[in-house]
Amino acid sequence: MFDALSDRLDGIFSRLRNRGRMTERDVDEVSRELRVALLEADVNVRVARDFISRVKERAVGEELSKSLTPGQQFIKIVHEQLVETLGGTTGKLAMSPKPPTVVLLAGLQGSGKTTAAGKLARLLKSQGLHPLLVGADLQRPAAVEQLRVLAGRVDVPFYSESTDPVNVARGAIAEAQRLGRNIVIVDTAGRLQIDTDLMDELRAIDAAVEPHNTLLVVDAMTGQEAVNVAEAFNEAVGLDGVILTKIDGDARGGAALSVKEVVGKPILFAGTGEKLDEFEAFHPDRMASRILGMGDVLTLIEKVESTFEEEEKRRAEELLESGRLTLEDFLEQMQQVKRMGPLQNVLGMLPGMPKEIRNAEIDDKEIGRVEAIIRSMTPAERRKPELINGSRRTRIAKGSGTTTTEVNNLLKQFKQVQQMMKTMPGVARKVKGKKGKKAKSGKGPRTPLGGGIPAGFPGLPEL
Amino acid sequence: MVLVIVIIVVAVLLVAGGAALVITRRREHPRVAGEPLAPPPPRIPADLDVPVPTVEELEALLEAPAPVVEEAPPPPLPEVIEKPRLRDRLGRTRSAFAGAFGRVRGRKIDDETWDELEEALLLADVGISTTTRLLDAVRTRAQEASISEPDDLVGLIRDEVTVLLDGDTTDRTLHASPGEPNVWLFVGVNGVGKTTTIGKLASQRVADGHRVVLAAGDTFRAAAADQLQLWAERTGGEIVRGQEGADPGSVVFDAMAAANSRGADLVLVDTAGRLHTKSNLMEELKKLRRIVDRTPGACKEVLLVIDATTGQNGLVQAKQFAEAVDVTGIVLTKLDGTAKGGIVLAIQSELGIPVKVVGVGEGVGDLITFDPKEVAAALFEGDS
Numbered sequence: 001m002f003d004a005l006s007d008r009l010d011g012i013f014s015r016l017r018n019r020g021r022m023t024e025r026d027v028d029e030v031s032r033e034l035r036v037a038l039l040e041a042d043v044n045v046r047v048a049r050d051f052i053s054r055v056k057e058r059a060v061g062e063e064l065s066k067s068l069t070p071g072q073q074f075i076k077i078v079h080e081q082l083v084e085t086l087g088g089t090t091g092k093l094a095m096s097p098k099p100p101t102v103v104l105l106a107g108l109q110g111s112g113k114t115t116a117a118g119k120l121a122r123l124l125k126s127q128g129l130h131p132l133l134v135g136a137d138l139q140r141p142a143a144v145e146q147l148r149v150l151a152g153r154v155d156v157p158f159y160s161e162s163t164d165p166v167n168v169a170r171g172a173i174a175e176a177q178r179l180g181r182n183i184v185i186v187d188t189a190g191r192l193q194i195d196t197d198l199m200d201e202l203r204a205i206d207a208a209v210e211p212h213n214t215l216l217v218v219d220a221m222t223g224q225e226a227v228n229v230a231e232a233f234n235e236a237v238g239l240d241g242v243i244l245t246k247i248d249g250d251a252r253g254g255a256a257l258s259v260k261e262v263v264g265k266p267i268l269f270a271g272t273g274e275k276l277d278e279f280e281a282f283h284p285d286r287m288a289s290r291i292l293g294m295g296d297v298l299t300l301i302e303k304v305e306s307t308f309e310e311e312e313k314r315r316a317e318e319l320l321e322s323g324r325l326t327l328e329d330f331l332e333q334m335q336q337v338k339r340m341g342p343l344q345n346v347l348g349m350l351p352g353m354p355k356e357i358r359n360a361e362i363d364d365k366e367i368g369r370v371e372a373i374i375r376s377m378t379p380a381e382r383r384k385p386e387l388i389n390g391s392r393r394t395r396i397a398k399g400s401g402t403t404t405t406e407v408n409n410l411l412k413q414f415k416q417v418q419q420m421m422k423t424m425p426g427v428a429r430k431v432k433g434k435k436g437k438k439a440k441s442g443k444g445p446r447t448p449l450g451g452g453i454p455a456g457f458p459g460l461p462e463l
Numbered sequence: 464m465v466l467v468i469v470i471i472v473v474a475v476l477l478v479a480g481g482a483a484l485v486i487t488r489r490r491e492h493p494r495v496a497g498e499p500l501a502p503p504p505p506r507i508p509a510d511l512d513v514p515v516p517t518v519e520e521l522e523a524l525l526e527a528p529a530p531v532v533e534e535a536p537p538p539p540l541p542e543v544i545e546k547p548r549l550r551d552r553l554g555r556t557r558s559a560f561a562g563a564f565g566r567v568r569g570r571k572i573d574d575e576t577w578d579e580l581e582e583a584l585l586l587a588d589v590g591i592s593t594t595t596r597l598l599d600a601v602r603t604r605a606q607e608a609s610i611s612e613p614d615d616l617v618g619l620i621r622d623e624v625t626v627l628l629d630g631d632t633t634d635r636t637l638h639a640s641p642g643e644p645n646v647w648l649f650v651g652v653n654g655v656g657k658t659t660t661i662g663k664l665a666s667q668r669v670a671d672g673h674r675v676v677l678a679a680g681d682t683f684r685a686a687a688a689d690q691l692q693l694w695a696e697r698t699g700g701e702i703v704r705g706q707e708g709a710d711p712g713s714v715v716f717d718a719m720a721a722a723n724s725r726g727a728d729l730v731l732v733d734t735a736g737r738l739h740t741k742s743n744l745m746e747e748l749k750k751l752r753r754i755v756d757r758t759p760g761a762c763k764e765v766l767l768v769i770d771a772t773t774g775q776n777g778l779v780q781a782k783q784f785a786e787a788v789d790v791t792g793i794v795l796t797k798l799d800g801t802a803k804g805g806i807v808l809a810i811q812s813e814l815g816i817p818v819k820v821v822g823v824g825e826g827v828g829d830l831i832t833f834d835p836k837e838v839a840a841a842l843f844e845g846d847s
Contacts, residue, residue, distance in 0.1 A: 039591045042774030045582050109797060110654030110770060139825075141662075142690035149685035149707075192800040219654065222586040223774025225802040246653060249738040251776035274653075274683070 003313055022070065027059045031076055037084050041291045043228040043254030047261045055081050067386040075292065082288035086257060087266040093124075094240065096212045099134070099182040100173065104209070105243070106202055106233055107217035109190030112245035116217050116271055117187040118150030120243075123269075124183055125156055132181040135160035136205065138293035139189035141197075147187050153274055158182065165189065165201060169209045186211070193232030206237040213240045215268065218259055221246045222448055226255035230262040239263050243280060244273035256287050312336055327414060329384040331374045338367060372400035385411055491528045493626045515589035536681045572605070576613050580620070590775050593812060598622050627808055628835035635833055636791070638763045639729060644676075644722040646730045648757050649794070650748060650784055653736030653769035656796035658687060660768055660822060661731045662694030663830040669698050674727035678718030679704035680751065683735040691733055698827070702727065711735065711747065712754050719758040737785035766819065771804035781810045782806040792819035795833070799823045 031052050038048040052197070059077050064070055095101050103120070105113045114137065121131040133146035133151040135158065144160045159175045169186050176184045190206065191198035206214065216239050218226060233239060242263060244256050247270050255277045256267055267282040309352050316336075319329050374382060376399030381387050384461035390409065518738045536731075554809035570576070577598065583595040601619045610616060637644040648656045658681065665675045677695050679702060688704040693701035703718040705711075715732055722730045734751060737744035755762045767790045769777050784790050798821050807818045818833040 020530065036591055039585060040775055042588075042776070043586045108772060108800070110656055112654055140659075140690070141693035142686040145689045146684065146686035153685075192797070219770075219778045221652065221770075221774060222772050223802070223806065224586045225588070225800070226770040228801050231773075248740070249776065250651065250740050250779060251774065255774065305658075414819055429780070 013150065021032050021064060022062045022074070024060050025356050026070070027056050027074075029058060030071075032132045037292060038254060038257075040415040041228075041254035041293070042221075042223045043291065044224050044258040044261075047227065048058060049260045050261070051081070051085065054085075065305070070121050079288050081259070081291060082291060083284045086284035086287055087262055087282075093183075093268065093442060101183045101213070102173065102209050102211040103183065103185045103215060104169075104188065104206065104211035105186065105212045105217055105236070106188050106217050106237065107190060108192065108219075108229060109140075111190065111217045111219045111222075112243075112271060113137070113190065113217045114147050114187050115151070115278070116184050116243050116245055116269075117147060118154055119276050120154045121151065121185055122186075122276050123279055125154065127331040130181045131156050131183045131185055132172060132176045132179065132185040133158045134168060134184060135184050136165040136168040138162065138168070138190040139191075143187075143384070150276070155369075156197070165220040166204045170204045173209055184209075193229050193236075199232070202233075204238055211240075215241045216259070216263065217243045217245060218255055220244050220254040220255060220270075221249060221251040221395060223421040224258075226258040227262055230259040234263050237424045238424055241264055241265050243267075243271065244287075247271065247287075248273045248278070252291055252293060253287060254291050257291060325418055325430045327349075327374050327377065327385060328379070330414070331371065331382070334367060334371065337341075350352050367405065369402060370410060373397075373402055373407055376400040385414065417426030464470070466705060479481055498646075502544075504814035510681045513677065515728055543692070552624060568611065572611060572613055572616065576616070582806065587803035587805035588742065588774055588777075590778070590809050593627075593805075593809040595834045597808075599626065609832065624838075627812045627836055629815075629817070633811075633835070635817055635819045637766075637792070638762070641728065643728070644719065645728060645763045645764060646719070646732060646733045646757070646758070647764040648734065648752065648755060648762060648788070648789060649768055650734050650790070651682075651736060651768050652738050652780055655736065655770040655773075656691050656794075656822060657736065657768045658694070658733050659825075660766075660794050660796060660820075660830065661733050662698065663822070663827050664820075665694060665731055666698035666701040667828040667830065668729055669700055673729050674725065674726070675700040676718055676722045676727045676730045677702045678715050678732040680714050680718075680732050681735040682707055682709045682711050682714060687733070687735070700731075703729065712750055715751055715754050719755070722757075739787075740781050745783065745787045748784075749787050763790055764791050764819075766792050766794050767803070767814065767816070768795055768796055769807070769810075771800065771802040773804075773806055775809075777806035778809045778813065781814055781816055785814060785816060790816055792817055794818075794822065796821050799829070 034055065035048055038051065039045065043051070055078050062073070062077065065073055068076065093101065093103060105117055105120075107113050113297050117133060121133050124131045133147055133156050134233055135147040137143035137147070143291075144162075148158050148160070157170045158255050161171055162418060167290060172184055172186065176182075186205070186209070188202060190196065191202065193199065207327060210450050214237050217228060218229070222229070230239070232244075237450060242256075243257075243266065244253070244267050247253060260267060267287075268283075270280060270282045272278045272280060282295055316333060319325060321332075373396060376396045378390070381392065381396075388407075393404050400407075502562050524771075525604065559737065580601075581594055581598060584597065585591065589597070597620065600623050601616060604610075604619050604623075605616060608615075608619075610619070624627050637647065637679070648660055661677060661737050665677055668675050675698075677691055677700050678692045681686035681691075682705055685707070688702075688707070692702050692704065694700070703714060703721050705714040705717070711734065717731050718732065721727070734748065734753065735744075738806070739745065752765070767781060767784050769780065773780070781790065781793070793807060793810060793816055795807055795818050798804055806822075810816055811818065816833075820830055823831060824831045
C-alpha cells in the first residue's frame with residue numbers, strides 16, 4: 001500500500017552528495033518524507049510535528065556511518081526515537097497492597113473493551129491471579145451478556161447487576177472480597193469523550209471504586225481522533241495506561257504514538273487476534289517498525305513458530321546449511337509456507353524488501369502451477385533437474401497442464417536460487433552462532449538476501 | 464529462525480519469478496540509494512471492480528430511509544424524534560474548522576494559510592494524498608481567479624470537496640424493490656457499529672410499514688445475536704438466529720426462507736466483524752454473498768460500515784471488502800463525536816463507493832442520509 005520509508009529516504013539521500021555528517025539541510029529534506037510516512041500511519045499531525053523536531057535535534061551533526069546508507073542511518077535514528085517515545089519497558093499493572101486491585105476499562109464505542117476485559121482476565125488468571133469480571137456496560141444491548149459468556153469461557157467468576165454502573169462497580173468490590181478474588185476488571189460502556197453525561201458517569205465510577213489501573217482501550221485503526229479521545233479521558237479520570245486493540249489488522253497504528261504522547265503512560269497490552277488468548281504485552285519496538293512501514297519480522301517469526309513444527313524447522317535449517325536444495329525439498333517447504341496464508345501477506349511482513357518485489361502481484365494460484373510442474377517430475381528428476389531433457393520436459397508440461405516454456409522458466413529460476421543457496425552456508429552458520437545476540441546495526445550478519453535486506457536494517461530486531 | 468525466514472523468501476522468490484533474481488546478483492553490495500533496479504515491472508493489480516449502484520430499478524425505488532419514527536421505542540430517547548440535520552450534529556466539527564480558518568482570516572494568503580488548511584484537513588483524517596490533491600486543485604483555481612482573501616478559499620475548498628464526493632450525480636438511495644424480499648448485507652471490521660446500524664434501520668423501516676427480518680449472521684462474537692434480538696424486540700422486526708458458532712451461511716439461508724414464507728420485504732443481514740486481512744473470514748463473507756445472491760430478489764445492497772474515527776486504514780478496508788463482496792455503499796457511523804470521518808473522501812474519490820447513510824447518535828432516529836453538500840458546507844462554513 002504505502003512505500004516503505006526506507007525506499008523514499010534512500011532516494012532523497014542519493015541526490016544529496018553529502019558525506020561526512022548529516023547537515024541540517026539534509027535532515028530538513030528527509031523530514032518531509034518522514035512527516036508523510038507518519039501521517040499515513042495515522043500519527044496525529046501535531047504529535048508528528050513534535051516528534052520530527054526531536055528526531056531532527058538528534059540527527060543533525062550525526063556522523064555518517066560507513067556501513068549504512070544515510071537513509072538507513074536516518075531511519076535508525078527515527079526508529080530508536082520511536083521506540084523510546086512509545087515506552088521502553090513493557091509495563092505491568094499496578095498491584096494494590098490491599099486486594100482487590102481494581103482495573104477500570106474505558107474507551108469509545110467499539111474499541112474492544114468487552115473483549116479486552118475477557119482477554120485480560122484470561123491473561124491474569126494464567127499468571128496466577130484471581131480475577132473477577134464485572135459488566136458495568138448497561139448501555140449497549142447484550143453487552144453484559146457478552147461479558148458473561150466470555151467469563152464462562154475463560155472460567156472466571158462474573159458479576160453484574162441491573163441497577164446503574166456506579167452501583168455495579170461498588171457491588172463488585174464487595175463481591176470480590178466475599179469470593180476472595182484479588183483483581184477486579186470493570187468493563188464500562190463505550191462513550192464519546194464529548195458526551196458530558198456519560199463522562200460524568202465515568203467519573204462517578206472512578207470516584208466510587210478508586211481503580212488502581214484506569215486503562216484506555218484504543219483501536220489501532222483510529223485516526224487523528226486518538227489524541228482528542230486520550231486527552232479527554234485522561235482529564236476526566238486520569239489514565240494509568242493503554243490497551244491497543246485490533247493490531248492484527250494492517251493498520252499502521254500511528255494512534256499508539258499519538259495516545260502515548262498525550263497520556264504519557266505506557267501502552268500495556270495489545271490485542272492481537274479474535275481468540276481469547278490473542279492478547280499480550282505491548283512491544284514498542286515492533287510497533288515502531290510497523291509505524292514506519294518496515295515490516296514486522298517478529299510477527300513473521302511468531303507466525304513461523306506457530307505454523308512450522310519443530311521438526312520441520314530443523315529440517316529447513318539443515319537444508320539451508322547444507323546449501324543444497326532440491327526441487328523435492330522445495331516442494332515440501334512450499335507446503336509449509338502455504339499454511340502461513342497468502343504469500344503476498346507473508347512477503348509484506350519482511351522488512352527491507354525492494355519495492356519491486358514487495359509490490360509484485362503474487363497470485364497464490366501461481367504456487368499451484370509450480371507445484372503441479374514439480375509433481376509431474378519423477379523423484380529422480382526432482383533430485384537432479386539436470387536429467388530433464390527435451391522429451392522429459394514435454395512430458396512434464398503435459399502432465400502438469402502447463403507449457404514447456406513454463407517448465408523451462410521454473411528450472412531456470414530454480415537453478416539461480418540454487419546458486420544463491422550455495423553461497424549461503426557460511427553465512428547461515430554465522431547467523432546461527434550469533435542467534436540470541438543483538439545484531440548490531442551496520443555490523444549485522446549480511447543476510448543471504450544481500451541487498452534485499454539492507455545490512456544492519458534497524459527494523460531487524462533480535463532474531 | 465533467520466533460516467526459516469530465508470526459506471520463505473526463497474519460496475517467494477521462486478514463485479514470484481524474475482524480480483527475485485535481481486537481488487541475488489546484487490548481494491555483494493548493499494543497495495546504493497536510488498540506484499535503479501531493473502526487474503521486470505510488477506504485474507499491475509487488476510483494476511478494482513468498482514461497484515456502481517444500479518439504476519435500473521429506478522421506478523421501483525423506495526424512499527431513502529425515512530428518519531421519522533412514529534412511535535418512540537421503549538428506551539427513552541434523549542432527542543426529539545425528528546430528522547436530525549447533519550449540520551446540527553456536525554456543529555463541533557464545524558467549529559474546529561472555524562478555528563483553523565479563524566487563524567488565517569484577515570491576513571493575506573501566504574504559506575501559513577495553506578499550512579493551516581492542510582492541517583485542518585489532515586486532522587479530519589482526509590489523509591495526506593487526498594489533502595494534497597484537494598489543495599492543489601484549490602491553489603490552481605485560486606490563482607486563476609486571483610483570490611487574495613482566505614475567506615474566499617473556503618468557498619473553493621467546499622466546491623472541491625463536493626466535486627470529490629461527486630455531489631450531484633451519485634446515487635445515495637438504499638435500493639429495494641417492492642413485492643420481493645430485498646436483502647441488505649452489512650459488513651465491516653470489528654466494533655464499527657454494524658449491529659446498531661441494523662437496529663436503527665430496522666426500526667425506521669418497520670415504522671414505515673415494512674416487514675423486516677433481521678438475520679443474526681454474527682455467530683462469532685459472544686451475545687451478538689442477543690444484541691440483535693433486543694433490537695428486534697424494540698422495533699417489532701422478526702429475527703432469525705442460529706446457535707453461537709453456527710455457520711452464518713445457514714442463518715442467512717434460513718432468514719431468506721423465513722422472509723419468503725412470512726412475506727417480509729426486507730432482510731437485514733448482520734455479519735461478524737472481521738478484519739479485512741483475514742483471508743478465511745473474507746472467504747466466509749463471499750460465501751454469504753453467494754447464498755444471498757442465490758435467492759430470488761437478489762442482494763440489493765452491500766453496505767460497508769466504517770467508524771468515523773477510522774484513520775487511513777479505512778481506505779484499505781474499503782478496497783478489500785469491495786473486492787470480496789462488491790460493496791454498494793458506505794455507512795459512516797459515530798459522526799456525532801469530534802471525529803470527522805474524512806477518510807470517506809478518499810474512499811469515494813479513489814474507489815467510487817459513496818457514503819449512503821451516516822450515524823449521528825445513539826437514538827433510533829440518528830441514522831440519516833448523507834448529503835455531500837451539507838457535509839461540505841458544514842465542514843467549511845466558519846460561523847463568523
